[in-house]
Amino acid sequence: MLPNRTTAWRAWLTAAALGLSFSLAQAQATKAPDALIKEVSTDVLDSLRADKSIKQGDVQKVIALVDQKVMPHVDFQRMTSASVGRYWREATPEQQKQLQEQFKILLVRTYSGALAQVQDQTVELKPSRSNPDDKEVVIRTEVKGRGDPIQLDYRLEQTPNGWKIYDVNVLGVWLVQSYRSSFAQEIGANGVDGLIKKLTERNSRPAPAPAKG
Amino acid sequence: MKQFRRQRRFLALAVVAASLVLGGCATVQQARGGPGQKLDPWENWNRKVFAFNEGLDTYVLKPAATAYANVVPQPVRRGVDNFFANAADAWSAINNILQGKGQAAFEDVVRVTTNSFFGIGGIFDVASEIGIERHKEDFGQTLGRWGFGAGAYIVWPLFGPSTVRDSIALPLDRAASPALLINDGRAQFGLTALQVINTRANLLGATQVLDDIALDKYTFLRDAYLQRRRSLVYDGNAPDADDGDAPPAGPESAAPGASAPTNAASSAAAAASSPTPGASAPR
DSSP states (O other): OOHHHHHHHHHHHHHHHHHHHHHHHHHHHHSHHHOOOHHHHHHHHHHHHHOOOTTTTOOHHHHHHHHHTGGGGGOOHHHHHHHHGGGGGOOOOOHHHHHHHHHHHHHHHHHHHHHTTSSEEEEEEOOOOOOOTTTTEEEEEESSSSOEEEEEEEEEEEEEEEEEEEEEEETEEEHHHHHHHHHHHHHHHHHHHHHHHHHHHHHHSSSOOOOOO | HHHHHHHHHHHHHHHHHHHHHHHHHOOOOOOOOSSSHHOOOOOHHHHHHHHHHHHHHIIIHHHHHHHHHSOOOHHHHHHHHHHHHHHHHHHHHHHHHTOOHHHHHHHHHHHHHHHTTTTTTTTHHHHHHHTTOOOHHHHHHHHHHHOOOOOSSSTTTTTEEHHHHHHHHHHHHHHSGGGGGGHHHHHHHHHHHHHHHHHHHHHHHHHHHHHHHHHHHHHHHHHHHHHHHHHHHTTOOSSSSSTTOOSSSGGGGSSSSOOHHHHHHHHHHHTTTTSSSSTOOOO
């Protein structure tokens, strides 16, 4: 009798725990992707504007900001594997890990360099064509400041941990697609290790100083 | 008018000469990479022109633009930029009409008239201040809208990245400049030079980012250019399924995911990013 009751109790506990984590995940996942993008971009822009050392060209600060505010919402593995394309499956787990790390550094640095040029921009959502039950959506935004608005779109997928960005489009150019050729070219010439080496070299260069606009 | 004719003759000659040279050099490269590669049969030649342009940029254009950005005060530069943008708006209006986009054409016409009169010849962008948006279109986009495929990628000396379609439009798109309205040759040259420097100065930030992000600048710029032009033709709503205006099946598409239109790639990615990271990896 006793063991049975314990089993039942345990089963109930497990179910409760599962239910709880499920509803937690649900709560996170229910934040609509467009709301997420709007929130993250506004947050980043506000932080940029509020920070004086960034205006004086402290790129490390921007990198830290991006790491903290943007990266949690990015599915970096998917982004890397899509950029590497068919070669991803030929790479060893160790190579995959290194590719992911180096690609991440490259993108964060570049993105930070671009962000360091931000002045009085705001982000506006554009109407999207997605259905509420889509698992993958494109969120379209426009960065408005002086001059022409800059098109900035995101591809997101729904995961148990909420919506994750897996591709970004700047001015009509999807990042993953742009990298696919460059990566394929490098892998074709020097193999996966060649690409890792190239990325590492690129990342060991000193962080770029923001250009004068 | 004479000037224009001369310009045209020069361009025609350049096109003929270039196509002869291109024909001679064209070696169809084996498609190793993504969609851009397939659209770049003249890669060897294009890379040479690209290197030439890069040199020109490093030693002439970029220093000039940097000096311009440093010396000329911001409000003046803004005025210069607005002035050229106003002329570009007029050309956009014509192209919007040619593409049958009535509303956009109307707004561009309103922009040009507003800015020309109240913005003192286009120096102030009054129209943007009162919320009339710009709808940029050039003749290359118009041709695309009419159903012309982009064709092969071409890098022109001085003009940079282009495609066969955009090259056909190039003479018209270039001629549509305020310089067209001036008869004095020297002033015309000066205005064109200012336009080039203004454009380059606007891109100083962007090219810096480009230098940081690209592994191979040629490849990155090519793919970005092809994608962007395609996106512009579709007004930012380019369909996913097809990368570039490439014919769908190439010989290399036999390899799984090689020609990788977005679908194939993302399913591969989805497979790879499924629960255990290394699970689907090597055999």
